[in-house]
Amino acid sequence: MKSRLQWWAVAIGTIFLIVQVSTDLILPNITSDIINKGVAKSDISYIWNSGYKMLIVSLVGIVAAAVNVYFASTQAQKMGNKIRNDLFEKVSFLSNYEFEKFGDASLITRTTNDVIQIQNVMVMVLRMMLMSPIMLVGAGFMAYNKQPELTGVFLVSLPILAVFVGIIMFFAVPLFKSLQKKIDRINLVFREGLTGVRVIRAFNQDQFEQDRFKDANQDYTKTGIKVFTIVSFMFPIMTLIMSGTNMGIIWYGGKLIANQTMQVGNLVAFMTYAMQILMSFMMLSMVFVFIPRASASAARINEVLDTKNSVVDQEQLTEVDSNKPVSLDFNNVNFRYPGAEKLSLVDADFHAKAGETVAIIGGTGSGKSTLISLIPRLFDPESGTIDLDQTDIKTLSQFDLHSKVSLAQQKSVLFKGTIRDNMLYGNESATDDEIWHALEIAQALEFISKDGEGLDTPVEQNGDNFSGGQKQRLTIARTLVKNAQIYIFDDSFSALDFKTDAELRGALKADPEMKNRIVIIVAQRIATVADADLILVIDEGKLVGQGTHAELKENNKTYREIIDSQIKKGDQENG
Incomplete structure (x- = not known):
């Protein structure tokens, strides 16, 4: 990854990502001021001025997000392009022994599916993995700045979320790694079925080959269903924890408002920051769920790229005179x-x-x-x-x-x-x-x-x-x-x-x-x-x-x- 990314492009994308996160953090604060200073005091001009300010900040955030997405996606695609080129060049110069050691089906999977896994995760890394910690820290600071007493709610919700994410990763990561090998198997059976179709028909083995492919396909499908079912629990659990967090914030915030120690606008802003904190934690967790799959793909690609060819040129080379009889x-x-x-x-x-x-x-x-x-x-x-x-x-x-x-x-x-x-x-x-x-x-x-x-x-x-x-x-x-x-x-x-x-x-x-x-x-x-x-x-x-x-x-x-x-x-x- 280090040698195949344009770091100036990554840096520009990161700068615009920081701008996007900053606008996302500023908006709840403006909303809070509109409620506290505009709505509560019936100051229409302040509401309009704050609305214009909110519109400008939103437009800046949209542009920054678009630029970041552009650089993240283009860098991921260019990196995939370079990896595929490097793989093809490496395979082209492998000796017969190294080529046969990997096999056609596996090399095809490594050049296609494995590279796609890395590309997908690279977009997540340049977007979610960079955004999540910045958003997490920024939203936490802004929430604490708004109402320090309410931040105690996160001491309950975040550890619960971390435990559930850890359990999901524990079961999902090994299954993600096994998926790539099962894709190899599908490619192998499918390729043999295509190249040997005449032999299959000549020996009347159509049903046998169909059963063989069906078994490989079902094996992959069952594993895929299992792993994505496990990962899908992340969203309802996240929704439940977010709802519980909101209930706690509203319950405790309502008491503070009743005691006149907290303004309504601050409660609205705090709830928004709370959602940003939990969503950032969830995004970061999702990245760490999918990174092991990309890591397995990267290891398979590196296995090819790092393979030492058994047939290499010597340092001191000689030339043969083509004009004399061979x-x-x-x-x-x-x-x-x-x-x-x-x-x-x-x-x-x-x-x-x-x-x-x-x-x-x-x-x-x-x-x-x-x-x-x-x-x-x-x-x-x-x-x-x-x-x-x-x-x-x-x-x-x-x-x-x-x-x-x-x-x-x-x-x-x-x-x-x-x-x-x-x-x-x-x-x-x-x-x-x-x-x-x-x-x-x-x-x-x-x-x-x-x-x-x-x-x-x-x-x-x-x-x-x-x-x-x-x-x-x-x-x-x-x-x-x-x-x-x-x-x-x-x-x-x-x-x-x-x-x-x-x-x-x-x-x-x-x-x-x-x-x-x-x-x-x-x-x-x-x-x-x-x-x-x-x-x-x-x-x-x-x-x-x-x-x-x-x-x-x-x-x-x-x-x-x-x-x-x-x-x-x-x-x-x-x-």
Whole structure:
């Protein structure tokens, strides 16, 4: 909060708040004088003059209140804006491990609902929390100044009010804190229901998911009803105490008036000050009821902002000469996911140079995606080094490294907009000719050319207006549009038929630009990797073989098992 508020604006808002409170404290005194000096003495001119004075004071109070509300609300909104920006920036640079630790649903809740809680309380702080103590002290002083004998009433009413507020806070605060976690749960279930709607329908699990969401929703609703029911007791209790206080003031004040030791106007003013004192105490109490909820939200936000990224740039950075042929070396690389007992990648060691196509094949969960995730430093290895042009990638800035690596991941992700917008995501300065060339290599020309809009063809959210194979080809084209040194395709050909797969790989090999690049293909199919210059065979995190298709076919047991599982014996002998 300290670093995200404009303190000059807070100071101006506070000054106008003090002006507003001052006018609120002056008005009862003017009312008292009108009754004591105007009404009691039938002095009409005094009543009119005091009325004008009251009108001016009221207008000043209205203007001061408006200015304070403006600064309080704008500062709260600007602070929320900065927090959301900081959260988005922080999340954008988190490594995969930190991102997965929080989860999508929780990060969304922290960026939206938690920030809103802080914004709401910030308005209360800049209004009620600053106003209440000033009003409490000022009204108490003015009430004592009017009639010291009547202030004894507050020695009874305020402690009773404090006890009830304390009881309400005791039960409400823990429930407020739990509400945020229950919102996380609702977001998680709802998000899974949206993203997995096809799977849900395919397995006829609509009712199960509806029940799951209903349970999460009811859990949140019950907690919300419970906590707000508890808080709602504040208002009737406050009304009861205020009524009792008024009765005491009127009863005791009536005696003083009967004894001619107090004027009627003073009683009216005192009652107004009494209401201001009790209302200030109540407002202050309400702030302290809602602050714990905002505090819980702030702690959740700080948990993200204070998270130390496991992948960071070193202080001393080096640069790689982009003009010389690229090379990639894995030197005895070991990797273990945080908290895992077993290594996910064991002693990975291989070398690739410019113009080569490296294929990685292995069973499900063998460590293929883990290996290629280490190249752009989505994770860092536990030991060993990964060198780009004989330079440890840890000594490169992440920005520089990412500019040299273009990655197409397993899940095809397209953004709402047009095909051109999505292609420019890979290279903002790419020309239409370069985009069409990448689309041609990716075998995407046919289905794009059929549409008269070409590169301006709209792309719906998540690319839902394209088939799985079309989305894969578009993401492959976007990867190729980027001017990188290493192109990585993480099982990006899985939705392509054999013919399209072969044509795409052939176009990649024939492209002259790829003569100075390294292409890495992660695949499940032998047909996809067979013509690669270097094939890496991974089994349970270990590189159990590397070489060409012919070499591995003859000498590597794991590779032959993969062949046997995919190709008929007759086809194998003919191949």
